[in-house]
Amino acid sequence: MSLSDASSAGPQGQPPRGLERPLLPGAMLGVLGGGQLGAMFAMAARRMGYRVTVISDAADVPAARHADRVELVDYGNLEQLAAVAATIDAVTFEFENVPAEAGRAMAAVTRVHPSPDVLATTQDRGREKAFLSRHGFDAAPHRLITSHEELLEAVEAVGLPAVLKTASFGYDGRGQLRLSDRSQLDAAWESLGAGRLVLEAWVDFTMELSVVVARGGDATAAAFTPSHNAHARHILDVASCPAAISEEVAAQAQEVACRIAAALDLVGVACIEFFLTRDNRLLVNEIAPRPHNSGHLTIEAAATSQFEQQVRAVCGLPLGATDPMSPAAMANLLGDLWSDGEPDWAAALAVPGVRLHLYGKASARPGRKMGHLTACRPTVDEAIAAVIEARRRACPQPLTAE
Ligand code: AMP
Numbered sequence: 001m002s003l004s005d006a007s008s009a010g011p012q013g014q015p016p017r018g019l020e021r022p023l024l025p026g027a028m029l030g031v032l033g034g035g036q037l038g039a040m041f042a043m044a045a046r047r048m049g050y051r052v053t054v055i056s057d058a059a060d061v062p063a064a065r066h067a068d069r070v071e072l073v074d075y076g077n078l079e080q081l082a083a084v085a086a087t088i089d090a091v092t093f094e095f096e097n098v099p100a101e102a103g104r105a106m107a108a109v110t111r112v113h114p115s116p117d118v119l120a121t122t123q124d125r126g127r128e129k130a131f132l133s134r135h136g137f138d139a140a141p142h143r144l145i146t147s148h149e150e151l152l153e154a155v156e157a158v159g160l161p162a163v164l165k166t167a168s169f170g171y172d173g174r175g176q177l178r179l180s181d182r183s184q185l186d187a188a189w190e191s192l193g194a195g196r197l198v199l200e201a202w203v204d205f206t207m208e209l210s211v212v213v214a215r216g217g218d219a220t221a222a223a224f225t226p227s228h229n230a231h232a233r234h235i236l237d238v239a240s241c242p243a244a245i246s247e248e249v250a251a252q253a254q255e256v257a258c259r260i261a262a263a264l265d266l267v268g269v270a271c272i273e274f275f276l277t278r279d280n281r282l283l284v285n286e287i288a289p290r291p292h293n294s295g296h297l298t299i300e301a302a303a304t305s306q307f308e309q310q311v312r313a314v315c316g317l318p319l320g321a322t323d324p325m326s327p328a329a330m331a332n333l334l335g336d337l338w339s340d341g342e343p344d345w346a347a348a349l350a351v352p353g354v355r356l357h358l359y360g361k362a363s364a365r366p367g368r369k370m371g372h373l374t375a376c377r378p379t380v381d382e383a384i385a386a387v388i389e390a391r392r393r394a395c396p397q398p399l400t401a402e
Pocket residue numbers: 140163170171172173174200201202203204208231234273285286
């Protein structure tokens with residue numbers, strides 16, 4: 001799905017500063033963060049003829065293997081970041097847990113997409129929820145909490161069961177606790193750090209969905225087909241696309257994603273995660289202002305990958321087509337699979353249609369994302385069965401951390 005929304009372009013409908021002319025291949029792109037999302041961005045950018053600088057606070061990171069240059073930085077050292085940014089034509093992010101100030105320091109000297117304001121909104125659950133309410137997007141009932149007293153008031157307002165989440169720096173279920181009884185409140189308040197928290201009503205969803213959306217500086221937006229996301233231990237386990245939902249719900253999810261991108265004035269890629277309720281309502285769970293684990297299958301299964309789309313959006317090029325090329329599924333490969341040594345990749349790759357992505361991380365800790373498998377098959381169910389079978393063959397009995 002593509003949408004054009006001229007109303008949210010810059011002054012008098014002009015593109016934002018710096019996007020009047022596209023950045024063409026040969027330009028130096030910077031990616032803040034060095035994980036697998038940065039690695040796959042770098043691969044897409046270099047395939048298209050761009051050069052890539054990885055800006056990271058650690059040297060031995062997956063993206064470094066695919067970069068022309070690695071700049072080792074301290075995210076709190078704004079002068080250092082500005083000096084690095086001065087050597088780069090456009091900077092983007094691969095994770096949102098960097099201080100928005102770091103983005104602002106770089107934006108003073110070069111173009112930075114998405115803008116540090118988008119980062120500031122989406123890296124804090126309190127601000128993100130306020131943004132969603134302000135713009136009329138549906139989310140689970142919630143309250144922002146900054147004191148124990150407010151927690152008690154929030155429980156009255158939202159009810160139980162509910163989920164208590166840290167406002168910032170939570171991911172993959174870290175920094176959150178499910179509450180079903182008032183007797184749990186004191187311990188939960190203490191264990192989550194007694195700081196800025198969000199209490200959210202528990203949603204009895206039938207499915208978790210996500211839509212990756214890109215938006216260019218000319219205010220055109222393009223959404224990929226919704227994926228169905230299945231989690232295990234709060235970490236994405238299997239994503240499959242297209243999700244088994246009605247055409248109406250799929251179109252609505254894409255439309256909401258495009259409207260959120262416009263309301264954020266996003267230039268770049270974002271992932272909008274949704275809960276689908278029993279009465280077929282879509283509630284926005286989270287916004288990630290970057291490519292997303294659930295969009296990895298676009299590498300094999302869509303006309304343009306989410307990473308190429310990020311390159312195009314950041315460089316001011318036309319966005320690519322988002323049409324699905326095949327039903328597909330993606331299964332994450334967590335460090336647990338390495339409990340008995342290197343998994344048997346030859347056995348996994350004997351499953352027809354399966355592709356292997358390994359991120360080159362040196363140590364395989366339980367729960368750590370080490371790679372993923374993607375399969376394109378004639379039906380989604382066959383694609384899911386293929387990645388699960390391939391993962392089982394790679395490691396028949398993984399050690400599972402509880
Ligand atoms: P989050 O980090 O907010 O995406 O939460 C991680 C996972 O926890 C989600 O993908 C859901 O499976 C679950 N979860 C989070 N919030 C809720 C909620 N309000 N109701 C039910 N499940 C939730």
